[in-house]
Amino acid sequence: MxxxxxxxxxxxxxxxxxxxxxxxxxxxxxxxxxxxxxxxxxxxxxxxxxxxxxxxxxxxxxxxxxxxxxxxxxxxxxxxxxxxxxxxxxxxxxxxxxxxxxxxxxxxxxxxxxxxxxxxxxxxxxxxxxxxxxxxxxxxxxxxxxxxxxxxxxITMMFYRKDLYEEHGLTVPQTWDELLANAKVLNDPPNMVGMVQRAARGTISVTWDYWPYLNSYGGSLFRDETNGDYTVTLNSPEALQALNMYLKIANEVGPENPASMDQAALIQYLVTGKAAHAILPVAAQSQMDDPNKSAVVDKIGYMNLPHAPGFESAPAxxxxxxxxxxxxxxxxxxxxxxxxxxxxxxxxxxxxxxxxxxxxxxxxxxGAFAELPENRYMPVMRDALPTARRMWTVPEGAEIVSVTEVALNRAVAGEITPVEALNSMAADIKKIMTDAGYKTGSLPDLTE
Known part of the structure; x- marks a missing residue:
C-alpha cells in the first residue's frame, strides 16, 4: 500500500x-x-x-x-x-x-x-x-x-479446533489438566498433535508461552514488584508446578521436536490442520479464516487460557x-x-x-459487531483482558528474558531438569537485579 x-x-x-x-x-x-x-x-x-x-x-x-x-x-x-x-x-x-x-x-x-x-x-x-x-x-x-x-x-489466547470439539463432544476446559485431557483425545500423530506451544529461543518466545502457566499457578518473577520488592521468586514451588505442566503438555501431546517450535511454526501447524490447540497472540486470528493462508477456515475457535484450580486465567x-x-x-x-x-x-x-x-x-x-461469527475472538478477549498480566516492569527486561529463553528452551529439550532450569534462572536474575542496584533477594534452591 x-x-x-x-x-x-x-x-x-x-x-x-x-x-x-x-x-x-x-x-x-x-x-x-x-x-x-x-x-x-x-x-x-x-x-x-x-x-x-x-x-x-x-x-x-x-x-x-x-x-x-x-x-x-x-x-x-x-x-x-x-x-x-x-x-x-x-x-x-x-x-x-x-x-x-x-x-x-x-x-x-x-x-x-x-x-x-x-x-x-x-x-x-x-x-x-x-x-x-x-x-x-x-x-x-x-x-x-x-x-x-x-x-x-x-495478549495470548488459546486457539483450538472447535469443529473437532463438537465432533468429539468436548467442552471448553477451565484448568490445565482439563486441557491436557482434551488434547489427548485429539492427539493423533503424525496427522494431528494435541497442542503446540512455543519453546524455541527468540527475543521473547518460550518465555511468553510459559508466563501464563507461571501466573495461573500463583507463581511470579518477583515477590512484590509494584511496591519495589524485587526478591526473585521464579524458583518457587508454584513455578515448578507450572513448568512441570508446561513440559507435560509438550511431551505428551506436542510435536516430536517441541524445543524448536516458534510462533511461525505454531501458526503453520494450525492453518494446515495439524494441531488441535495452540497458544498465540490474538493478532494471529486474522490468518485463521483467510482462504489464501488457511485450510481450516471457520474451524478455529478461541478460548481464554486455562488455570490451576483456585487461581484465575492469566494471559500474558x-x-x-x-x-x-x-x-x-x-x-x-x-x-x-x-x-x-x-x-x-x-x-x-x-x-x-x-x-x-x-x-x-x-x-x-x-456491541453487536463483536458478536458476528467472523469476530468470534472478541467475546473471548472481553473476558480475558481484565485478568491479563504484565511480565515485568523493570528496564532490565531484555537481560532477564535472555536468561529465561535459554533455560526454558533447555528444559523443554530435556538438557536440564525443571528444577535446574528454575534455580539457574533465579540465580542469574538475582545477579542482574543486584548489579542494577535493586532491593532484591532469593528463595532457597528447589531440590530434585
Missing part, C-alpha cells in the same frame, strides 16, 4: 496518501502540527494505518508512519529520545520493553501536556502498565503519572503503548495528544475494529 520507512521530518507520504484516501476533511476544527509516529511492522499494522488515515480524513491534521521491523523500531526510538530533539511525536512501544522508556524519563506525562486530559474509562489498562511513579521507580496506577495510551491489546500481556517523548516542541506534544485523545474515544475504537484493527476499549467488545 505504499507506507514506507523513511526519516519522517522529510517524509512526503502521509498515511492518507498511502491508503489512497482522497475524501475532503469532514471537520477541520483546528490545524495542528503533523504527527510523526514510529511503529513496528506487524499483523495489526494495517488496521492502525487505516484508523490514522481516518483521523486525517476527519480532522485535516496530518499523520505519518515510519514503519520498521521490530528491532529497527526499538533502535530508532532509543536514538530519538536521546537526541537533542526527537524526530518522532509518538513512540509505539512494546508492552514488554516499555519500562526502558519509563525509567529513562523519556516520556512526557500526558497531563503535563494538558492538565484536563483523562483516560477514557472504557480503555483497558493492561495490568495498570500505563502509569509510572518516577520517585519509587514502579509501575503504579495510584501514585504514578499517566505516560501512555494502549494501541494494541496483544505483549501489548503496544503509545507515548509522547519529552524532547519535542510543545506544539508537537499538543498535536500528538490530540491524536491519542481521538484514538481512545469509544466511537473511534468501534471504527478501529471495523477497519480490521485490534481495539483497546471495552466499547468495541460489547
Amino acid at each position: 505504499g507506507i514506507v520507512s523513511k526519516t519522517l521530518r522529510t517524509a512526503s507520504l502521509t498515511v492518507v496518501a498511502a491508503l489512497a484516501i482522497t475524501a475532503a476533511p469532514i471537520a477541520l476544527a483546528q490545524e495542528l502540527a503533523p504527527v510523526n509516529i514510529v511503529i513496528n511492522q506487524s499483523p495489526w499494522l494495517d488496521g492502525f494505518a487505516k484508523i490514522t488515515a481516518r483521523y486525517q480524513e476527519e480532522t485535516g491534521n496530518k499523520v505519518m508512519l515510519d514503519v520498521n521491523p521490530y528491532a529497527g523500531s526499538m533502535e530508532k526510538q532509543r536514538n530519538a529520545v536521546r537526541a537533542a530533539q526527537s524526530e518522532y511525536d509518538i513512540l509505539i512501544v512494546n508492552g514488554i520493553f516499555y519500562p526502558e522508556m519509563y525509567q529513562g524519563g523519556f516520556l512526557e506525562p500526558l497531563t503535563t501536556i494538558d492538565p484536563d486530559f483523562k483516560l477514557d474509562p472504557q480503555i483497558y489498562t493492561f495490568d495498570d502498565t500505563l502509569w509510572y511513579d518516577s520517585k519509587t521507580k514502579t509501575v503504579n496506577k495510584d501514585t504514578g503519572d499517566l505516560l501512555t495510551i494502549p494501541v494494541n491489546p496483544n 500481556i505483549g501489548h503496544w503503548l503509545a507515548g509522547i517523548p519529552k524532547n519535542i516542541t510543545q506544539e508537537n506534544k499538543v498535536a500528538a495528544l490530540a491524536f491519542l485523545n481521538w484514538f481512545q474515544k469509544p466511537e473511534t475504537q468501534i471504527e478501529y475494529a471495523k477497519l480490521g484493527g485490534s481495539p483497546v476499549s471495552a466499547a468495541a467488545y460489547e
Whole structure:
C-alpha cells in the first residue's frame, strides 16, 4: 500500500496518501502540527494505518508512519529520545520493553501536556502498565503519572479446533489438566498433535508461552514488584508446578521436536490442520479464516487460557503503548495528544475494529459487531483482558528474558531438569537485579 520507512521530518507520504484516501476533511476544527509516529511492522499494522488515515480524513491534521521491523523500531526510538530533539511525536512501544522508556524519563506525562486530559474509562489498562511513579521507580496506577495510551491489546489466547470439539463432544476446559485431557483425545500423530506451544529461543518466545502457566499457578518473577520488592521468586514451588505442566503438555501431546517450535511454526501447524490447540497472540486470528493462508477456515475457535484450580486465567500481556517523548516542541506534544485523545474515544475504537484493527476499549467488545461469527475472538478477549498480566516492569527486561529463553528452551529439550532450569534462572536474575542496584533477594534452591 505504499507506507514506507523513511526519516519522517522529510517524509512526503502521509498515511492518507498511502491508503489512497482522497475524501475532503469532514471537520477541520483546528490545524495542528503533523504527527510523526514510529511503529513496528506487524499483523495489526494495517488496521492502525487505516484508523490514522481516518483521523486525517476527519480532522485535516496530518499523520505519518515510519514503519520498521521490530528491532529497527526499538533502535530508532532509543536514538530519538536521546537526541537533542526527537524526530518522532509518538513512540509505539512494546508492552514488554516499555519500562526502558519509563525509567529513562523519556516520556512526557500526558497531563503535563494538558492538565484536563483523562483516560477514557472504557480503555483497558493492561495490568495498570500505563502509569509510572518516577520517585519509587514502579509501575503504579495510584501514585504514578499517566505516560501512555494502549494501541494494541496483544495478549495470548488459546486457539483450538472447535469443529473437532463438537465432533468429539468436548467442552471448553477451565484448568490445565482439563486441557491436557482434551488434547489427548485429539492427539493423533503424525496427522494431528494435541497442542503446540512455543519453546524455541527468540527475543521473547518460550518465555511468553510459559508466563501464563507461571501466573495461573500463583507463581511470579518477583515477590512484590509494584511496591519495589524485587526478591526473585521464579524458583518457587508454584513455578515448578507450572513448568512441570508446561513440559507435560509438550511431551505428551506436542510435536516430536517441541524445543524448536516458534510462533511461525505454531501458526503453520494450525492453518494446515495439524494441531488441535495452540497458544498465540490474538493478532494471529486474522490468518485463521483467510482462504489464501488457511485450510481450516471457520474451524478455529478461541478460548481464554486455562488455570490451576483456585487461581484465575492469566494471559500474558505483549501489548503496544503509545507515548509522547519529552524532547519535542510543545506544539508537537499538543498535536500528538490530540491524536491519542481521538484514538481512545469509544466511537473511534468501534471504527478501529471495523477497519480490521485490534481495539483497546471495552466499547468495541460489547456491541453487536463483536458478536458476528467472523469476530468470534472478541467475546473471548472481553473476558480475558481484565485478568491479563504484565511480565515485568523493570528496564532490565531484555537481560532477564535472555536468561529465561535459554533455560526454558533447555528444559523443554530435556538438557536440564525443571528444577535446574528454575534455580539457574533465579540465580542469574538475582545477579542482574543486584548489579542494577535493586532491593532484591532469593528463595532457597528447589531440590530434585
